[in-house]
Amino acid sequence: xxxxEPRPQPSRALALLSPVIAIVxxxxxxxxxxxxxxxxxxxxxxxxxxxxxxxxxxxxxxPTGEREMWLYTPSEVIVxxxxxxxxxxxxxVCFRANVWNIGAAGQYTMGAIxxxxxALSAPEGASGIWLVPYLIAGVLGGxxxxxxxxxxxxxxxxxxxxxxxxxxxxxxxxxxxxxxGPFKDPLGFGFPESKEFQPGFIMPVLVDGTRLHLGVAxxxxxxxxxxxxxxxxxxxxxxxxxxxxxxxxxxxxxxxxRTIWFVMLLSGGLAGLAGAVEISATVQQLQPQINAEYxxxxxxxxxxxxxxxxxxxxxxxxxxxxxxxxxxxxxxxKLPKAVTGIFQGMLLFFLLGCDTLIRFxxxxxxxxxx
Amino acid sequence: MENFIYSMIxxxxxxxxxxxxxxxxxxxxVLNLGVEGMMLMGAVVAFAxxxxxxxxxxxxxAGAGAGAGMALIFSVIALxxxxxxxxxxxxxxxxxxxxxxxxxxxxxxxALEPLAKLSIPFLTESTAVGRxxxxxxxxxxxxxxxxxxxxxxxxxxxxxxxxxxxxxxxxSGHALxxxxxxxxxxxxxxxxxxxxxxxAYLSLAYTPMWAENMTAGxxxxxxxxxxxxxxxPLRLVAGAYLFAAVTQLQFYGQDWGLPIASQFLAMAPxxxxxxxxxxxxxxxxLTKANAPACIGKPFRAER
Numbered sequence: 167x168x169x170x171e172p173r174p175q176p177s178r179a180l181a182l183l184s185p186v187i188a189i190v191x192x193x194x195x196x197x198x199x200x201x202x203x204x205x206x207x208x209x210x211x212x213x214x215x216x217x218x219x220x221x222x223x224x225x226x227x228x229p230t231g232e233r234e235m236w237l238y239t240p241s242e243v244i245v246x247x248x249x250x251x252x253x254x255x256x257x258x259v260c261f262r263a264n265v266w267n268i269g270a271a272g273q274y275t276m277g278a279i280x281x282x283x284x285a286l287s288a289p290e291g292a293s294g295i296w297l298v299p300y301l302i303a304g305v306l307g308g309x310x311x312x313x314x315x316x317x318x319x320x321x322x323x324x325x326x327x328x329x330x331x332x333x334x335x336x337x338x339x340x341x342x343x344x345x346x347g348p349f350k351d352p353l354g355f356g357f358p359e360s361k362e363f364q365p366g367f368i369m370p371v372l373v374d375g376t377r378l379h380l381g382v383a384x385x386x387x388x389x390x391x392x393x394x395x396x397x398x399x400x401x402x403x404x405x406x407x408x409x410x411x412x413x414x415x416x417x418x419x420x421x422x423x424r425t426i427w428f429v430m431l432l433s434g435g436l437a438g439l440a441g442a443v444e445i446s447a448t449v450q451q452l453q454p455q456i457n458a459e460y461x462x463x464x465x466x467x468x469x470x471x472x473x474x475x476x477x478x479x480x481x482x483x484x485x486x487x488x489x490x491x492x493x494x495x496x497x498x499x500k501l502p503k504a505v506t507g508i509f510q511g512m513l514l515f516f517l518l519g520c521d522t523l524i525r526f527x528x529x530x531x532x533x534x535x536x
Numbered sequence: 537m538e539n540f541i542y543s544m545i546x547x548x549x550x551x552x553x554x555x556x557x558x559x560x561x562x563x564x565x566v567l568n569l570g571v572e573g574m575m576l577m578g579a580v581v582a583f584a585x586x587x588x589x590x591x592x593x594x595x596x597x598a599g600a601g602a603g604a605g606m607a608l609i610f611s612v613i614a615l616x617x618x619x620x621x622x623x624x625x626x627x628x629x630x631x632x633x634x635x636x637x638x639x640x641x642x643x644x645x646x647a648l649e650p651l652a653k654l655s656i657p658f659l660t661e662s663t664a665v666g667r668x669x670x671x672x673x674x675x676x677x678x679x680x681x682x683x684x685x686x687x688x689x690x691x692x693x694x695x696x697x698x699x700x701x702x703x704x705x706x707x708s709g710h711a712l713x714x715x716x717x718x719x720x721x722x723x724x725x726x727x728x729x730x731x732x733x734x735x736a737y738l739s740l741a742y743t744p745m746w747a748e749n750m751t752a753g754x755x756x757x758x759x760x761x762x763x764x765x766x767x768x769p770l771r772l773v774a775g776a777y778l779f780a781a782v783t784q785l786q787f788y789g790q791d792w793g794l795p796i797a798s799q800f801l802a803m804a805p806x807x808x809x810x811x812x813x814x815x816x817x818x819x820x821x822l823t824k825a826n827a828p829a830c831i832g833k834p835f836r837a838e839r
Contacts, residue, residue: 522618
């Protein structure tokens with residue numbers, strides 16, 4: 167019989183090792199799944215998880231002139247990781263406070279809607295400076311949508327998980343209505359799309375020949391700022407205390423309600439920013455589908471990053487690798503897109519299971535007799 | 537109006553099935569947020585079995601089995617390994633969306649015969665009441681019977697008492713000699729099987745086909761229904777029918793000539809869920825008196 171024996175102190179080593187074990191277990195389980203589907207497992211796993219790293223290695227080691235072509239796939243990974251990191255680092259702080267904002271997908275959509283509205287109503291010939299109000303509008307859109315579950319939680323004690331989640335469906339339907347109605351491009355041949363944004367609203371590309379854009383700086387700045395806040399400021403301490411021991415926090419004069427407002431608006435604002443950045447950098451117009459599922463995948467990112475904002479950067483890259491790998495495997499091995507979702511779900515399962523090892527030792531014990 | 541009530545009863549059935557299972561799990565102290573994922577797996581597996589064997593009872597059973605299988609994954613991670621229940625439930629939903637999409641990809645675009653409807657000679661057809669109440673498929677009545685059975689079990693049996701005791705105070709339950717983890721496993725598996733049935737109803741009867749994400753948030757609405765019903769089975773039945781009536785607005789709103797875009801009518805169930813949560817949750821006494829005190833808290837026996 168397996169017995170869990172509490173450790174005197176949580177293991178720091180296992181806290182860092184647990185994501186690695188979880189990734190290895192996901193690869194093994196994923197390999198078995200792919201073999202069951204009748205595809206070559208090793209080949210598939212290589213395409214899924216290692217190819218972007220291999221190509222990055224080629225770029226690092228080859229001389230100038232031959233190496234440029236190898237940068238494209240790694241740069242696409244970073245492009246995918248940007249929205250995941252922005253949302254994931256905010257959620258990491260939110261979950262630390264034991265506040266469960268599950269509706270980041272809706273806040274992302276709302277960020278895209280409000281910033282898109284700014285872009286579509288700007289005067290002809292708007293310059294690059296418009297990017298600033300555009301991104302701020304995204305943040306405000308996300309905060310607005312996160313304010314609803316925060317208000318209902320603080321004022322009426324309504325469960326923030328269910329409220330924020332219901333609002334993702336409302337936001338998606340609102341976007342659908344907008345791109346088929348008020349935001350629809352009159353010259354768009356009837357497609358449910360807005361006009362394309364003017365050049366002033368497009369995130370500047372940092373490296374020629376790739377789509378790597380300024381958003382990467384925003385994601386890194388946000389993660390570092392949140393990390394400093396959590397570790398070095400009173401506000402971060404308040405968030406951690408309220409999350410770990412709300413009663414102790416109350417004695418220290420910290421307000422649970424204020425913390426709920428703070429982390430909801432913070433994570434909602436970052437999700438909204440992610441929506442604005444993503445639209446501006448990739449499709450440059452509003453469409454019915456804008457990859458809002460990033461809001462859910464970012465939950466895995468936050469956990470993979472140990473609910474640490476900097477960790478979320480790494481988590482975002484790993485999940486982005488699985489996305490790009492999934493697209494490549496779809497093309498090269500005809501593996502269905504749904505496999506990516508299975509990998510992501512399994513990763514979170516294994517991660518949560520492995521996290522038990524941080525607090526407990528697993529011991530085999532004989533069942534007690536008598 | 538007759539059609540409205542008739543279709544409301546049908547729309548309520550998957551919600552009721554999923555919610556009654558989650559109610560039992562939550563009453564034992566387990567918060568499983570994976571209802572959406574369990575429903576999707578139930579839907580796709582039931583559809584696959586119905587499509588390949590042609591047997592409805594087998595398909596319904598398979599749907600329940602798939603939901604219970606998903607709940608077993610949850611139980612191992614959240615109950616045995618003491619992981620955070622909210623996060624594990626979310627993982628279950630993400631996994632269920634992916635896994636059901638993979639299993640279902642070869643079934644997209646196939647339509648099944650819907651479940652056969654009950655027809656009692658004379659009684660079903662002669663009156664409006666008969667047409668509304670007596671002309672449904674068997675799962676509609678099964679859902680109601682299940683809710684009644686759960687109500688009876690929770691309040692009239694020793695097993696129900698043990699289940700509620702463990703949900704309200706797992707330490708006391710343990711001290712009394714109940715096996716907390718075993719009871720929670722059974723309650724969670726029952727919840728999964730019910731969610732699987734709810735999913736099976738969608739793909740066998742409600743819209744007899746498979747489409748990715750065909751639950752469209754019903755698993756989450758079922759979770760909210762449990763709160764709305766303040767964890768009481770008979771209120772849950774009323775809640776499910778009320779919600780289904782709101783859901784039907786999107787189909788009947790345009791027939792009735794409401795000057796509202798279809799997207800806004802489609803928002804109705806989600807907005808109604810939020811309103812319902814607010815109405816119930818604002819009354820602290822109401823929720824405190826009924827909510828299982830140990831909900832979502834992991835339990836580890838000291839010895």
